[in-house]
Amino acid sequence: MPDIINIVNYLNSIWKPQEQQGGENRLPNIGYSAVIAGTGFDVPERVLTNEDLEKILDTSDEWITERTGMKERRIAAPTEAASDFACRAAQRALEEAGVPAEELDLIIVATVTGDMPFPSTACIVQDRLGARNAAAMDLGAGCSGFIYGLTTARQFIATGTYRTILVIGVEVLSKITDWTDRSTAVLLADGAGAVVLRADQNQGRGIIATYLAADGSHGNDLYMPAGGSRIPASIESVQQRLHYLKMNGSAIFKIAVRSMADVVKRLLDQARLRAEDIKLVIPHQANLRIIEAMAKLLNFPMERVFVNIQKYANTSSASTIIALDEARKSGRVRQNDLIIMVAFGAGLTWGGVLIRL
Ligand code: ACO
Helix, strand or coil, X not given: CCCHHHHHHHHHHHCCCCCCCCCCCCCXXXXXXXXXXXXXXXXXXXXXXXXXXXXXXXXXXHHXXXXXXXXXXXXXXXXXXXXXXXXXXXXXXXXXXXXXXXXXXXXXXXXXXXXXXXXXXXXXXHHHHCCCCCEEEEEXXXXXXXXXXXXXXXXXXXXXXXXXXXXXXXXXXXXXXXCCCHHHHCCECEEEEXXXXXXXXXXXXXXXXXXXXXXXXHHHHEECCCCCCCCCCCHHHHHCCCCCCEECHHHHHHHHHHHHHHHHHHHHHHHXXXXXXXXXXXXXXXXXXXXXXXXXXXCCCHHHECCCHHHHCECHHHHHHHHHHHHHHCCCCCCCCEEEEEEEECCCEEEEEEEEC
8 A cells, every 4th residue: 555644745845836826815905906907809800780680580770770779790700719809808908907917816707608618718818828827717697797707806806815817708609699590699799808907005996896696596588508517418409409599588678677777776875976976887788778778767868878789789798898998998988987887697697896997
């Protein structure tokens, strides 16, 4: 029988901690702010217009525009996968932040359409960026994934565990779209957005308030039935079209309006702010009518609600961060402005963050 003590001693003698491991506590636990240092996004080159969809589905530009506000969307090439868009978005965010990839302590990738079930897309991104000191994990919360990711990242920064975190929202929904189902195919699209968060001692800036919620009892209103351990891939699962997104659109619509309005109210209450203090609300871009109904419920003017759904349609967990990057780079928001990002999605999940830029 091998001598266990000798084996353990031997393993201890050859084990050397990796230089600059991301997991160590670098900052004392005094409550740091998570401040946005850079943002970036990337979408596929291929544009699919409503007119293009008219040619393959029983639909019309008029119906899609009136019912959703969407005019065109970006669709990945057959060879492209989530990490391709995620890496480009991340590189842009890192460049703006002036942060070398080796400085990242953690990478969170919010996605339900990663490159493959495992390894995580976050690990693929970590390798491709050369972020050798970063821990990496995927986070699945449907279209709310980016908000869940930001909230998670904020905890690591506030506790002093990590100093620099990359949060990415990426989806390649076109690969799980049933292109024969007009009720979902016109809505879904591809893209990625990324943010670099840094610890800051200025308590007045960065993520000020967060709120997350979920209601699993509505899981079957928005889901992909097969490909997991319940229904693994088989000839039957493919023939029954179970590897595509299924959605009960009208049920989701009502919950989305109510939940997003509720999130905005809660964030304002938490931060003791009024709606007038908020420069811009950046909602998940799922349907212009959902966004308008939410604004109406809140008595919030649409001039202070960001909309880019006409260009990119529903990119799920990428939508709010793509919108934030566009809002920042176009000058709609500036440093010190207060913004709210709010989303809902599969799970069902919903949530929001209030940020002073
Ligand atoms: N073109 C033409 N007609 C269509 C289309 C289309 N693309 N899609 C549906 N229709 C038809 C329906 O068949 C129905 O016809 P019928 O009355 O003869 O039965 C009619 O239009 C009305 O259908 P509704 O479903 O009532 O249309 P509604 O106004 O509710 O809009 C929509 C549907 C756009 C799906 C809306 O319900 C919605 O946006 N829901 C929320 C979707 C969402 O946000 N999902 C979550 C994000 S997806 C994700 O997480 C990845």
